[in-house]
Amino acid sequence: MRSADLVQSAWQSLVRTRNRSILTMLGIVIGITAVILALSIGESAQGYILSQISSFGADKLIVVNGPKTQSANESPFVQETLTKKDLETLKKQSFVQYVSAEIFQTDLVSANGINKNTNIFGTYPDEIRIMDWHVTDGLFFMDSDVESHGRVAVLGSAIADELFGAGNAVGQSVKIGTANYRIAGVLQPIGVQFFQNIDDMVFIPATTMLDAFHKKYYQYLLVKPNVPMAEATRRIEETLRDAHNIDNPTLDPTKDDFHIMTQEDAVQIVGQITGVLQILLSSIAAISLLVGGIGIMNIMYVSVTERIGEIGLRKSIGARNRDILRQFLIEATVLTIGGGLIGIVLGSLLAWITIKIINSYQLGWIYIVSVRGIIFGVTISTMIGLVFGYLPAKRASKLSPMDALRTE
């Protein structure tokens, strides 16, 4: 039998039993939709996270409290070690172009009778040089403000507009927690960077921040070196070990009380996390595909039993066993490929809607159609047709034409 005839025969059979065909396809449609949805959202999430990390830039290093094992095993008892003295030591090094500190804390900010809970960012003037942020109105606070623990604040563009209206913030006073701060400047609109909306933040000197929140240590030190990253990493480690009196000739990272992260490290960690996430999501989707496949097998078995007479007839007019086998296999495969294609369209559409919804809560998500998911979906649905269609098809082809004709 010619392939064109086979495909046509299979198609006619499927159309003849339209309702059953549609129900059979449904299992595969749902399975493939789940796969595409899971993979597309997974890849969009990965894209979002990576774009956030790349907004950090490849030319900076972050010094984090505690040894590397600490961030791997998250615990509430974080070993804190980074001080103002460490920052000053680093600042003196010839390989350091800029160095800043970072402390984050949420607190109530109020002005003009408006209260808002927002992120307070304790830092140094070098921060905006490292991050390449600019002040549109007024000035950023100065190193002397950090030295004097000054009550001076710089506002993100959105919070400035919210509290004072456009262009009116500089020179005014804002209350953070219980203390009043003079507003020195307002930043340009920056948007979401490294998962944080910079425009909603209030910047104050890191030293003032330590006082206000009764802290002793900085959360991060941000370094922009003027030497290659590997060399900078090594030299920061040497400098800080010296400063913290750590004897670590074997360079064992667990002996340090700090560690250094680069963008590359972050990308690697994110890759691992999202990889695990993708496997998890795909496994769930794979289970639904398996269920769909078993559904196909079930229906195909019923179909063989129902069509025993037809199989007998086809054999009586000259069909060989392999003609019957092929026809049933093609029927199963057409069903699963059809279901797969519908699933791809539906999954992509649902992923698009989902990303739209996420985007209305968290800016910066980009819709990515998972090409991997599509290839995966088409391959898997074809495989399911062949694998789960095979046993029933084999059974159909092995039927004795005589038995087949007798059963009516």
Add this chain to the structure above:
Amino acid sequence: MSDVIQVIDLKKQYENEGVVTPVLHGLSFSIPKGQFVAIMGPSGSGKSTLMHILGFLDTLTSGTYLFEGTDVSTLDEDSLSRMRGENIGFIFQSFNLLPKTSVLDNVKLPLLYSDVPAAQRDSIAKEAIEAVGLTPRTTNLSNQLSGGEKQRVAIARALVRKPAIIFADEPTGNLDSKSGAQVMQILQRLNMKQGHTVILVTHESYTAAHAERIIHLRDGMIQTDQPVAQRTIANGELIK
């Protein structure tokens, strides 16, 4: 006239879970080309089994079956399928048409398993449909037909590859007498005018009387094998 079928000491037994059931106990006969033969017998006499073996749908246990001189027992399954397609046209009691499928597509079905180019299939099928007088029904779906019409479609389907033999297994069993007469008339005409060999399996002597020769089976053996003295000529609603 040369023999299209020659059977010598044909035996058939079924084995099911170690229990051997003999069905045919050594039949010998031959059927010359162009003969209209009826195989008769009560249920369980082995007439259907015999038809299935003669039609290559089943294999024999021992003995010899020569079809146009070829020993069928030596053929593999694929060759048997090809032989069925090329040489045999089957007509069944229950018609076995594809449901919800047009008359044309039903009749064309055997051509799908042949080497006939797709472009010629329609015209060949339409010829066969015309031979059974169903041209106005060509595009109707099989479930829109009466029983008699369905059986005529089945006859057209059996004819479409111009087989040497037509096997009809109780072709009138599900039909009223008028439709049955039409079917018998078509079979007789195919036999007399176009020289097809027709083997009719039936348990009704009235139907069997349309043949030239009747082989009576009883308990897997030939009881009688005689020519029909007073042959019935079917006189259904005449189809030209």
